[in-house]
Amino acid sequence: MTPLLQIRDLSVAFRTRKQDVTVVKNVSMEILAGQTVAVVGESGSGKSTTAAAVNRLLPDNGRITGGQVLFEGRDLATASRKEMTAIRGAGIGLVPQDPMSNLNPLMRIGDQIAEALEVHGVATGKAAQARAVELLDMVGIPEPARRAAQYPHEFSGGMRQRALIAMGLACRPRLLIADEPTSALDVTVQRRILDQLGRLTAEMGTAVLLITHDLALAAERADTVAVMYQGEIVETGPAAGILAEPGHDYTRRLLKAVPSLASARVPEPPRDAPDLVVVENLRKVFPARGSGEEFTAVDDVSFTIPRGHTVSIVGESGSGKSTTANLVLGLDEPTSGAIRFDGTDLAGLRRRELFAFRRRVQPVFQNPYASLDPRYTVEKSITEPLRVHRVGTAAERRKTAAELLEKVSLPASMGERLPHELSGGQRQRVAIARALALSPDLVVLDEAVSALDVLVQAQILDLLAELQRELGLSYLFISHDLAVVRMISHAVHVMHEGTIVESGTTEEIFDHPRDDYTRELLAAIPGRAASR
Template sequence: MTSRTPLLAIRDLSVAFRTGKQDVTVVKNVSMEIMPGQTVAVVGESGSGKSTTAAAVNRLLPDNGRITGGQVLFEGRDLAKASEREMTAIRGAGIGLVPQDPMSNLNPLMRVGDQIAEALEVHGVASGKAARARVVGLLDMVGIPDPAQRIDQYPHEFSGGMRQRALIAIGLACRPKLLIADEPTSALDVTVQRRILDQLEELTADMGTAVFLITHDLALAAERADVVAVMYQGELVEVGAAAEILADPGHEYTRRLLRAVPSLSSVRMVEPPQKDGGPVETEDLVEIEDLHKVFPIRGSAAEFTAVDAVTFGIPRGRTVSIVGESGSGKSTTANLLLGLDDVTSGRIRFDGTEVTSLGRRELFAFRRRVQPVFQNPYASLDPRYTVEKSIAEPLRVHRVGTAASRRRTAAELLDQVSLPSSVAQRLPHELSGGQRQRVAIARALALSPELVVLDEAVSALDVLVQAQILELLAELQRELELSYLFISHDLAVVRMISHSVHVMQRGRIVESGTASEIFERPTADYTRELLAAIPGTRSRQA
């Protein structure tokens, strides 16, 4: 029987950030409880205070943040008043953490296995050979292929999704009583996401581990949580059983969130122009033919084929999407197109020109016409640059306009991506994750490119902002005849935004077709598996 004494009780919690000479309250009198073995999901848009609330529980607020009121009771102890030494003992062993950003939270100079083993050794769980064996088991548990070989690799040798899974392994390493999971699966494809979340549910059932889940994905919250708490502008506006809140939301903000959740039944945002009852054909801006990319495996004579005989085109003014599991080769394909990785063999033509043979000057001109938006907004923005400078930087590098005109362009782009002008002079660390990604999108649009490569560009965004960004992308495409290569693990979003879709598995394209064909009449077993794993396709059992 589950204890009725809360494992975690947050009482009237308030948190403020010091900006300039004043405190700005970002969490206001929040109260909630998490029982042993319970999963509580906190949902809300970027900047709502959900991640700050979680950071306050673990006392990991940024230097300018502090708890200004209330209590954080973990097993009856008020963590708001605990010493740093006490918190060091609690973190990892009592309260595990899976942070949102793998690149900022994994040491690039340490092997992944050593970083997981460190968590075991610090808390006296295991050391030496026993720790290594435990690490291999943890990597296998979170879905890392060939864990005995991967254990000695560095973070840069992992895909984005694999890095996130390594963080999950660290969070679970000491089998904590409470796991704070801050967007733990935002970088993961749906099949691995399901595997990870199934594992968290097993821990909850078997060990009484409670999960404090921070997410912008309401479908995921509905499927996985016992209780859903909705935050808006720093306040808790609604709390209740997941099924009840989602069936009959009491607050207008919750209703707005639910309306914005993408699903396989959502209205599509793009359709090709029609003439005489049929789609108008257009020439390919990009032609990719028999593309291969082979990587050497560190410490071995073996090689890893990341992209294997890939062929497809990107028509002018159309959106071509690539979906597949983390490590399937979709991001590597994007990097090859962008010229960020060397092609092993095959051809890439852009507007009739062979990209792989471009000289330095021609490559510089090519990059003005092709702009990326990467998965990780934390790593893609210079921490020393203001938002305005980050957006204007491509214009300065390519010597477009004057300093004054570049500032005007930056202001216009901020408005296009639904950011207030007040953020122009802020630094990246002063923005939420979703706000940072919007800045990255604005920067990509600065040079008016012909092709934008979007690698998980909306995966970090809450559903309201995600809907705005997707509509913006569709509108820009209609106005400017932009072409997009859209890389995503979110199949519902892919269906809404794509003209054609390619499904990748283990470096190869296993199925191609229009969005309607792929999502309504899939032919490959792997595609059907991806569709079945979408959150919301099964109901959470009571």
């Protein structure tokens, strides 16, 4: 059988200020019709660059320096811009990694999906709008007709990612490039989406090139796995074979670092620690655009965060986790209820007191693309909070930035780079370094490790645990990755549709779940059976 996609000795280089840097070196692989091939590896290994080269969507400073990309026999490396426009979407669909920079903030979600259908002549007018609603329903977005009329900022991070998946599938392409398509999704929606991709592959012979740092996901969903390291493919083979008997040392290190429900957990802190944060009967209502109705995002939520403890909130996308985090950070005001930090009600803080509060509470947001200023170097981003709060001299701040970069496993030389020169995982590490700059009492981590490969994720989790032991830090950890939550948490709250449906210690939630929704979340974890 002739492969649908053949990559032969592909090399890609980026022009930096001084010279060309080769980031993909002589990569070769092939994908048959209906086959799913997963490319796994750490952040910065060249996975996403390889995918971008296939679709000819490299950044302006990137270029293919050698090799061929044959799609249905046509070399895309030499195709014209007009040919590539016709191929993208209809022949090769794309689900990119970052939803906020790939959705138009000024267009309604439904219009953006309909536009993709109209450009490729699949449907027009009302038929395109109706199909857009069907696609949103297919990827698990509730009330799809109402949601289709909303803008990207009105969607949660996971819902935006689902909208991108709907757009990628809209024209039923022959090859779908899925670049970390479920990294922002909770496990139940992840399973639904990947089941849908599997059905599409079976029905139409659509091939899938899956770029992921999630080895459990690759093992469960791919026919073939290619492991990338420093721009090269170091191992390729059937998914089951590579995971059962990895041949390369790097693959073995990746497998060892994968978090599972059997992974070692952080030690318990003292049980009599005083509460740093007390949340009581919290409620947040948003007006629904254009309808005059109200949407309750958070409803009667109560919990505490003791000093030196990690408290996690888990639940599917749109459940109210990130809204709760924003309320605790003081970035939004509750409709009712109270938040007390170190005994002080946030509602009563004046401007100067709020400034002091922000020094003690630092966020790491879900989306590193949006949370770093594209005009700032990495060093400037990390030193910004120190500068704002007038901590240290310029030389001391630079030294602190270099130390923080090393703490999050990045070289100090990375400080000279701009965000667009970093991979998604590298950007998130910079965001974590920036949050630690002021030595806060509480760090709110909103999906902070979801963009990281397993090796760096393990390093970051170890770092967070070490800092907690050394400095007595408290963490509010928002995540859909239940294996990570089990590793790092001392208490867990499960949110569903704006309310907490179950609370308990980590053991109680994971070993003896009482609520049906909690049991559904646990059952949907990729590779769970193998980890128990």
